[in-house]
Amino acid sequence: MENSPARQPSARLDAFVDRYAARTAGMTASEIRALFAVASRPEVVSLAGGMPNISGLPLDVVGGAISDLIAKQGPVAMQYGSGQGVPELREQITDVMRLEGIEAHPDDVVVTVGSQQAVDLVTRVFCDPGDVVICEAPSYVGALGVFKAYQCEVVHAEMDADGLVPEALRQAIRAVKAAGRTIKFLYTIPNFHNPAGVSMSTPRRAEVLDICRSEGILILEDNPYGLLGFDAEPMRALRADSADNVIYLGSFSKTFAPGFRVGWALAPAPVREKLVLAQESATLCPPQFSQMAISAYLANHDWQGQIKQFREMYRERRDAMVDALSDLMPAACRWNVPDGGFYVWLTLPPGVNAKSMLPRAVTARVAFVPGTAFFADGYGTGAMRLSFCYPTPERIREGVRRLAGVVEAEMELRETFGATGPDPELGSRGYDGPRSDLS
Amino acid sequence: MENSPARQPSARLDAFVDRYAARTAGMTASEIRALFAVASRPEVVSLAGGMPNISGLPLDVVGGAISDLIAKQGPVAMQYGSGQGVPELREQITDVMRLEGIEAHPDDVVVTVGSQQAVDLVTRVFCDPGDVVICEAPSYVGALGVFKAYQCEVVHAEMDADGLVPEALRQAIRAVKAAGRTIKFLYTIPNFHNPAGVSMSTPRRAEVLDICRSEGILILEDNPYGLLGFDAEPMRALRADSADNVIYLGSFSKTFAPGFRVGWALAPAPVREKLVLAQESATLCPPQFSQMAISAYLANHDWQGQIKQFREMYRERRDAMVDALSDLMPAACRWNVPDGGFYVWLTLPPGVNAKSMLPRAVTARVAFVPGTAFFADGYGTGAMRLSFCYPTPERIREGVRRLAGVVEAEMELRETFGATGPDPELGSRGYDGPRSDLS
Numbered sequence: 001m002e003n004s005p006a007r008q009p010s011a012r013l014d015a016f017v018d019r020y021a022a023r024t025a026g027m028t029a030s031e032i033r034a035l036f037a038v039a040s041r042p043e044v045v046s047l048a049g050g051m052p053n054i055s056g057l058p059l060d061v062v063g064g065a066i067s068d069l070i071a072k073q074g075p076v077a078m079q080y081g082s083g084q085g086v087p088e089l090r091e092q093i094t095d096v097m098r099l100e101g102i103e104a105h106p107d108d109v110v111v112t113v114g115s116q117q118a119v120d121l122v123t124r125v126f127c128d129p130g131d132v133v134i135c136e137a138p139s140y141v142g143a144l145g146v147f148k149a150y151q152c153e154v155v156h157a158e159m160d161a162d163g164l165v166p167e168a169l170r171q172a173i174r175a176v177k178a179a180g181r182t183i184k185f186l187y188t189i190p191n192f193h194n195p196a197g198v199s200m201s202t203p204r205r206a207e208v209l210d211i212c213r214s215e216g217i218l219i220l221e222d223n224p225y226g227l228l229g230f231d232a233e234p235m236r237a238l239r240a241d242s243a244d245n246v247i248y249l250g251s252f253s254k255t256f257a258p259g260f261r262v263g264w265a266l267a268p269a270p271v272r273e274k275l276v277l278a279q280e281s282a283t284l285c286p287p288q289f290s291q292m293a294i295s296a297y298l299a300n301h302d303w304q305g306q307i308k309q310f311r312e313m314y315r316e317r318r319d320a321m322v323d324a325l326s327d328l329m330p331a332a333c334r335w336n337v338p339d340g341g342f343y344v345w346l347t348l349p350p351g352v353n354a355k356s357m358l359p360r361a362v363t364a365r366v367a368f369v370p371g372t373a374f375f376a377d378g379y380g381t382g383a384m385r386l387s388f389c390y391p392t393p394e395r396i397r398e399g400v401r402r403l404a405g406v407v408e409a410e411m412e413l414r415e416t417f418g419a420t421g422p423d424p425e426l427g428s429r430g431y432d433g434p435r436s437d438l439s
Numbered sequence: 440m441e442n443s444p445a446r447q448p449s450a451r452l453d454a455f456v457d458r459y460a461a462r463t464a465g466m467t468a469s470e471i472r473a474l475f476a477v478a479s480r481p482e483v484v485s486l487a488g489g490m491p492n493i494s495g496l497p498l499d500v501v502g503g504a505i506s507d508l509i510a511k512q513g514p515v516a517m518q519y520g521s522g523q524g525v526p527e528l529r530e531q532i533t534d535v536m537r538l539e540g541i542e543a544h545p546d547d548v549v550v551t552v553g554s555q556q557a558v559d560l561v562t563r564v565f566c567d568p569g570d571v572v573i574c575e576a577p578s579y580v581g582a583l584g585v586f587k588a589y590q591c592e593v594v595h596a597e598m599d600a601d602g603l604v605p606e607a608l609r610q611a612i613r614a615v616k617a618a619g620r621t622i623k624f625l626y627t628i629p630n631f632h633n634p635a636g637v638s639m640s641t642p643r644r645a646e647v648l649d650i651c652r653s654e655g656i657l658i659l660e661d662n663p664y665g666l667l668g669f670d671a672e673p674m675r676a677l678r679a680d681s682a683d684n685v686i687y688l689g690s691f692s693k694t695f696a697p698g699f700r701v702g703w704a705l706a707p708a709p710v711r712e713k714l715v716l717a718q719e720s721a722t723l724c725p726p727q728f729s730q731m732a733i734s735a736y737l738a739n740h741d742w743q744g745q746i747k748q749f750r751e752m753y754r755e756r757r758d759a760m761v762d763a764l765s766d767l768m769p770a771a772c773r774w775n776v777p778d779g780g781f782y783v784w785l786t787l788p789p790g791v792n793a794k795s796m797l798p799r800a801v802t803a804r805v806a807f808v809p810g811t812a813f814f815a816d817g818y819g820t821g822a823m824r825l826s827f828c829y830p831t832p833e834r835i836r837e838g839v840r841r842l843a844g845v846v847e848a849e850m851e852l853r854e855t856f857g858a859t860g861p862d863p864e865l866g867s868r869g870y871d872g873p874r875s876d877l878s
Contacts, residue, residue, distance in 0.1 A: 014709035015683065019623065019657070021567045027716040055514055062517075063509040070502040075494055078501075078696035113552050113700075113722045120721050124588075128460045142723060149563075149720045184458065218458070244454065257517035259727035261552075270453035277466040281588045282559050283552045284581060287726050288698035 022129070026148040039367035045399030047386040048367040050194065050342055053317075054257050056309055058301070065296040073292065081288035083280035084272075085111025085264070089295040093264050097250060100226055101240035104266050110275045111286045115224055115251040115263030119143050121278045122185075122220055122247055122265065123150045131184045132176050136164050138345070138374030138383075138433045140194045140222065143187055147376070153181070154376035159434040161336065163200030164188060166207040173215050185218040185247075190238060192225040192341025195374045195385035196434050199235065199339060209242050224251040224263075227307050229340035230315040244268050252294055254342075255307050260290035314342070320393035321386065324400035330408055335386075336434065342389035345371075347382060347432050352410045354384040360409070366402035371432055383432040461568070465587040478806035484838030486825040487806040489633065489781055492756075493696050495748055497740070504735040512731065520727035522719035524550025524703070528734040532703050536689060539665055540679035543705050549714045550725045554663055554690040554702030558582050560717045561624075561659055561686055561704065562589045570623045571615050573656075575603050577784070577813030577822075577872045579633045582626055582661065586815070592620070593815035598873040600775065602639030603627060605646040612654050624657040624686075629677060631664040631780025634813050634824035635873050638674065638778060648681050663690040663702075666746050668779035669754040683707050691733055693781075694746050699729035753781070759832035760825065763839035769846055774825075775873065781828035784810075786821060786871050791849045793823040799848070805841035810871055822871040 039046040069077055084090070090106035097104055112118040119142070127133065129151035135144065137156030147154050155176055158168040169186070176183050188208070190200040200208065212219050221238045229235070239248035251263035265275055279286065297303065321344055322337050329335075332349035346368075348354060355370040369387075371380025386403075388396055478485040508516055523529070529545035536543055551557040558581070566572065568590035574583065576595035586593050594615055597607040608625070615622050627647070629639040639647065651658050660677045668674070678687035690702035704714055718725065736742065760783055761776050768774075771788035785807075787793055794809040808826075810819025825842075827835055 016565075016657070016707070016710055019565060020713065021563065021565055021570075023567075024564050024713055024717075027564075027713060027720060029716060051519055054517055057513070057517065059509055059513040062513065063506050066509065067502050067506050070498055070505065074496070074498040074501065076698075078493055078496065078698035080490055080692075080697045113726070116723045117721060124460065125463050125466075126455075126458060126460055128462075131460075142720075145720045149717070218455070253519075258519045259515075259517035261722060261724070261726040261729075268455070271455055274459065274463055274466060277468060278463075278588070281466060281581075281584045282556060282721070283700060284555045285700070287552070287700040287729055289729060289732070290700075290726055293728070 023149055023151050026151060038362050044362065044365045044367050045391055045395050045402065046367045047388070047391070047396070047399050047403070048369050049390060050387055051390045052254050052258060052310075052342075053313065053390050056313060057257060057306070061301050062297060065300050066293050069292055069296045077289045077292040079288060081285045081291070083285045084276045085109065085286055086288065086291040086295060089262075089291045090264075092295060092298045093250065096227075096255075097237070097239075097248070097266065100223070100234045101236040102248065102266070103240075104243075108266055108269060108272050110265045110267065110272055110279060111291060112263045112265060112279065113283060113286050114253060114258065114261040115222065115249045115265075116142055116146075117282070118249045118263050118265040119146045119187075119220070119222065121275050121282065123147060123152065124278050125271065125274045126184045126218075127152045130181070132181045133184055134169065134172050134176070134186045134217075135376070136188060136193065136196070138195050138371060138380055139187065140189060141369075141373045143222065144374070144376050147187075152184070156375060156377065156379070159193070159196055159198060161198055161434060163190060163193070163198055163204050164208060166204060166211060169208060169211055173211070173217065183217055185220045186212055187220045187222065188238070189222045191223055191235060192228060192338055193343070194225070194341065195343050195369070195371075196345045197336050197338035197341065197343045198345075198434055202235070205236070205238055205241070209238060209245075213242070213245055219246045220249065221246050222249045224249075224254050225341035227255050228311055228314060230311055230318065231339055239266060247271060255310070256294060256297060256303065260294055261287065262290050262294050311340070314340075314389060317388040317391075317393055317396060318344075320396040321388040321400065324397040328401050328404040330404065330411060332411070333407065342387050344386045344388065345433055346384050346386055348384070348407065349411055350382070351414050352407065353381050355381060357406060357410050361403060361406045364402045364406050366399045366406070368403065374433070380432055462588055462590050465590060477801050483801065483804045483806050484830055484834050484841065485806045486827070486830070486835070486838050486842070487808050488829060489826055490829045491693050491697060491749075491781075492752065492829050495752060496696060496745070500740050501736060504739050505732050508731055508735045516728045516731040518727060520724045520730070522724045523715045524548065524725055525727065525730040525734060528701075528730045529703075531734060531737045532689065535666075535694075536676070536678075536687070536705065539662070539673045540675040541687065541705070542679075543682075547705055547708060547711050549704045549706065549711055549718060550730060551702045551704060551718065552722060552725050553692060553697065553700040554661065554688045554704075555581055555585075556721070557688045557702050557704040558585045558626075558659070558661065560714050560721065562586060562591065563717050564710070564713045565623045565657075566591045569620070571620045572623055573608065573611050573615070573625045574815070575627060575632065575635070577634055577810060577819055578626065579628060579661065580808075580812045583813070583815050586626075591623070595814060595816065595818070598632070598635055598637060600637055600873060602629060602632070602637055602643050603647060605643060605650060608647060608650055612650070612656065622656055624659045625651055626659045626661065627677070628661045630662055630674060631667060631777055632782070633664070633780065634782050634808070634810075635784045636775050636777035636780065636782045637784075637873055641674070644675070644677055644680070648677060648684075652681065652684055658685045659688065660685050661688045663688075663693050664780035666694050667750055667753060669750055669757065670778055678705060686710060694749070695733060695736065695742065699733055700726065701729050701733050750779070753779075753828060756827040756830075756832055756835060757783075759835045760827040760839065763836040767839050767843040769843065769850060771850070772846065781826050783825045783827065784872055785823050785825055787823070787846065788850055789821070790853050791846065792820050794820060796845060796849050800842060800845045803841045803845050805838045805845070807842065813872070819871055
């Protein structure tokens with residue numbers, strides 16, 4: 001076949017199509033990915049991506065710390081390291097987690113290639129094909145992708161303004177158990193949820209911990225945004241009150257920078273041992289240079305002060321977004337006002353479909369992620385995720401203005417063509433994620 | 440359970456033991472890993488590890504390139520990037536591969552977290568539990584670990600001084616097909632094999648390509664050492680003559696430094712698309728900072744001159760090892776003289792077991808990796824891998840001196856206790872990897 005002029009670079013003629021693993025059928029491009037090409041055009045205001053705005057990082061400090069690292073410890077930083085991660089960094093990670101009430105030993109921390117890899121490794125260690133993972137509705141698209149790639153079944157449990165609804169969790173557990181299926185864990189993002197923007201209230205945390213303990217269900221607590229709250233002190237992590245039944249995932253991607261790809265898992269000792277073995281098989285070891293660079297940054301810089309700056313910057317953008325939504329969006333739209341993180345979850349007027357609207361939005365030079373990306377089961381058609389993390393306040397307002405115009409045009413279209421009865425795509429399914437008390 | 444005084448940090452009481460995925464049973468610590476703790480003591484001469492000696496890298500050049508990178512492109516280098524990898528680096532990777540006769544398009548390169556992750560992602564995309572991977576006998580321990588973690592069955596095919604034996608490959612294929620099993624690919628390390636130290640001869644390459652083409656078997660060509668030949672020009676890669684049936688894996692870990700964890704896969708377009716999806720699921724994207732650091736190093740430094748220095752340094756160490764083996768080892772031992780790479784494969788006198796000898800070797804302050812680590816099926820008891828990459832020539836000679844003493848003591852023990860008949864651990868299995876023409 002080689003050197004044949006008929007060779008096709010396209011996947012349409014895939015000579016390997018019969019040879020892939022069964023799991024590969026579950027590997028499909030996310031709805032977000034398909035957007036990146038258009039959303040990254042400069043004329044488009046992207047409210048789609050989740051890229052942190054790291055322009056405020058002190059490049060001189062970072063550059064100095066890394067130069068020093070290379071000069072003094074270059075041959076160590078550029079060498080292979082431990083599969084579990086650099087001990088000094090794992091020690092520092094326990095300091096970071098202490099801000100959320102977690103007392104942990106560095107031995108129980110496993111460094112990962114971003115917390116995305118932590119989701120992958122935990123799923124690898126726990127999930128056989130057909131196992132069930134319970135997720136909030138909606139949930140993080142990247143985690144849903146992992147669960148799909150490991151051939152898990154995702155069962156969603158509803159949220160409201162206080163986060164995961166305990167009764168919905170109980171119902172989901174009952175239904176899965178009644179069907180004779182195995183639940184491997186609850187995947188939850190308790191703080192400044194991606195994409196829903198809400199946080200789990202303190203009473204809810206206790207209740208969710210109780211339910212999972214009594215039902216024998218492990219909790220995977222994914223917490224990339226916990227330190228990015230705008231008003232109050234960080235909330236107490238689920239892990240802080242349940243060391244033996246929670247695997248906690250953290251990340252430097254939002255509190256420092258994502259380009260180093262350093263996240264971590266904190267796990268009960270037997271699980272941690274499995275995660276280290278899985279990490280060694282996956283990569284031999286996470287990048288030593290990245291880890292030591294972050295360690296040097298943490299040691300030589302007021303990283304908590306930096307996080308405070310990030311929080312203020314993101315609060316300003318959150319304000320720009322919710323102010324613009326209040327001023328400009330049609331009254332029938334609903335959204336929440338997040339207390340931290342990167343995202344607003346917006347519910348459209350009944351009958352307006354976010355996904356089918358998206359091409360027209362991009363034509364109007366604004367991008368968002370349709371709600372369906374955050375559901376494993378086709379729900380979310382009437383909602384969207386709006387990110388306020390990356391564009392400037394002025395651009396956010398301009399993006400919302402464009403979006404409002406598109407939504408209004410959709411509503412007129414609906415009216416003109418007399419949308420009676422339920423949307424055929426929505427069917428009778430009314431749930432599009434947590435609705436807000438604020439319009 | 441939490442906060443209970445009875446909480447056990449040990450894996451012996453693993454509350455999760457019934458909850459792991461089936462694949463997790465296949466995740467066990469490699470024989471190499473168990474060694475690291477003892478072998479890293481300064482008094483032990485470790486001929487066990489495969490760490491490159493990067494002390495010759497110009498720290499000022501690397502430091503300058505990275506400082507410059509942070510100052511000029513910091514916010515890009517520290518941001519999320521593409522799941523496929525940085526375009527400029529992928530372009531440079533095609534230049535590297537051209538040294539081995541490969542003409543490739545950067546679009547077909549996928550950057551990975553070391554080439555270990557490339558093995559993981561290829562296996563993820565292709566292998567269902569029970570699928571067969573054909574490997575050389577012996578083969579790279581890290582790849583065997585991946586295949587095991589994906590519940591593949593490894594079938595070994597013998598090598599000799601010219602590499603993989605075509606007739607052994609044919610036999611293996613026939614036997615697997617006769618058993619009704621599915622072969623997903625041949626995993627081969629054609630250059631300066633880890634651990635066998637041999638290279639596949641040019642006629643063999645053509646024959647192996649032919650066999651795999653006519654049998655419809657994909658080839659996974661793992662080539663971390665190809666540019667580290669001591670005498671001749673780099674050999675032509677298998678991929679150079681079979682663009683459509685070979686996935687080629689490369690790495691900067693041995694030609695530059697492993698601490699950045701940057702390797703790559705070059706794959707036919709449809710496979711490459713799957714690998715990008717798998718990478719996005721595994722890590723979102725490989726470390727952007729690492730990639731741009733290596734790209735800057737390649738752009739601003741005589742990297743080929745650096746590789747030449749590495750080759751000369753490793754040749755000197757190879758010479759130190761084979762000279763010491765000739766001078767000091769009992770005559771009944773056999774080994775090969777590698778033309779490149781990091782490893783010598785040593786076959787012990789009949790009846791001497793490398794694995795059971797290891798604790799006594801460590802007591803004598805020398806470490807190696809027993810041959811069994813490199814077989815999926817328990818073979819290799821009478822052989823070991825000796826690395827000459829990391830210790831100085833003087834330390835290598837001292838290590839071989841210690842090892843020779845241990846082997847002699849083992850042989851005396853055998854003689855005293857009259858080892859008649861086959862070793863009970865060896866049974867009737869005589870194959871311990873390629874024997875050498877040199878004693």
